[in-house]
Amino acid sequence: MYDVVVIGAGPGGTTVSRALAEMDLRVCMIDKDTFPRDKPCGGGFSRGIIDEFQYLKPRASEFLKGIARVGVLHSPNRKIVLEGRVDMAMTLRIDFDNVLFEEAVSVGAIAITGTRAKHVTFHNDGITVGLTGGGSVQGKVVIGADGVNSTVARETKLNQRWPSSSITACRVCEVPVSNHDIIERYTEDLKYHFFANLGGLPGYGWIFPKQETINVGLGIIATHARGLPEAFNSFVHYLKKRNLLPIESDLSRVRGALVPTSGPIIQTVKDRCILLGDSAGHVNPLTGGGIVYAMRAARHAAYVVSNAIEIDGFDAASLGKYQQLWKSDFGDDFRKQLLAQKIFTSPFTDLLFQIGSKDKVIQEIVSDSMAESSDGEIDVKNLAFRTLLVCLREALNLKVH
Ligand SMILES: Cc1cc2nc3c(=O)[nH]c(=O)nc-3n(C[C@H](O)[C@H](O)[C@H](O)COP(=O)(O)OP(=O)(O)OC[C@H]3O[C@@H](n4cnc5c(N)ncnc54)[C@H](O)[C@@H]3O)c2cc1C
Structure with missing residues (x-):
């Protein structure tokens, strides 16, 4: 019998498996895929992760595909463009997840x-x-890190299924482009772009330049998913017209995927069970970024599960400490990001861009919250204050002229 059985070997599952195995616990990590495996993703993440998880440092060259330094945000009517200098580390999930997988196995x-x-x-x-195939694995406790369609969440009834208003349906493609061409189009700063509410649909399109690929994607709240294929095609057409993608780009490897974007589920713990990462809804509702949160939740889960094994106490009350830990670490971020998501998918987004274009501080706060390099914290108070300030300034100007 294992101490811990972890289902899913994405960033969440591998991080918790590594941490527990390093404490000499018997860990079994199960994944439906074989590694290296790819995962549909933008592949942008906070550079800070590499400092937070020190074992990644010596292996960074295996998965880092550039640091993009400037974010560009386009308004829904495409008339206003906000720019800000915020670093975002770029990776290919096939490489990043494989390093994490090897790290877990190595300990x-x-x-x-x-x-x-x-x-x-x-x-x-x-x-x-x-x-599948008939075998089984026994353990003292199970950790569900099996992503957005989590079997563990469904089996434990912690989350039977996501309502379509709570998930974002995406299309994404990693387009091979020469490094020289990428630098010409995106500069040495590897400018990355977000396009708010493309085609009037709630969500955003992105374009993340990396060393030898350009990641193009579009995510729309799943209630509007029917319009996704057409919206993606016209997004690609627009990018080519704007010279952001080469005309001859190979988009044959476009993939569809879901990501939860309404914040975490209410209960992430049950007797002998913990959920983390996408299976628990640990994803930034504004950006759909979840790599950092999956890994941080994994660290909290490892701490709580190792204590539970020590005292042989696996009831929901003992494991409940996990829920307290992730909530106090980043629970508050999700509330602010959800509010920002509602605002950014509202009919007032163009107006907000107009206000933002008149104030540097607003631009900085917005770029920071879009880039996965931010620590997830959105300075909502300052944003509201600056917005009022711009309105007031404009109102006074109107009176004067
Ligand atoms: C299109 C798209 C773009 C994104 N872009 C970004 C981005 O740029 N930056 C960012 O931070 N986040 C991004 N995300 C979100 C990010 O991909 C996830 O938040 C992150 O992968 C969550 O990690 P995880 O370990 O919880 O789950 P996953 O990475 O989904 O891993 C789950 C693992 O479980 C396995 N599995 C599933 N079911 C079973 C089963 N029944 N049995 C065994 N194994 C199973 C899967 O094979 C998989 O390996 C994006 C998501 C999408 C869909």
């Missing part, structure tokens, strides 16, 4: 890959995970 986590977890059964003294 003793046992990996079962190419096999899907089908069922989780809870007993008085442990859990059993049933696998």
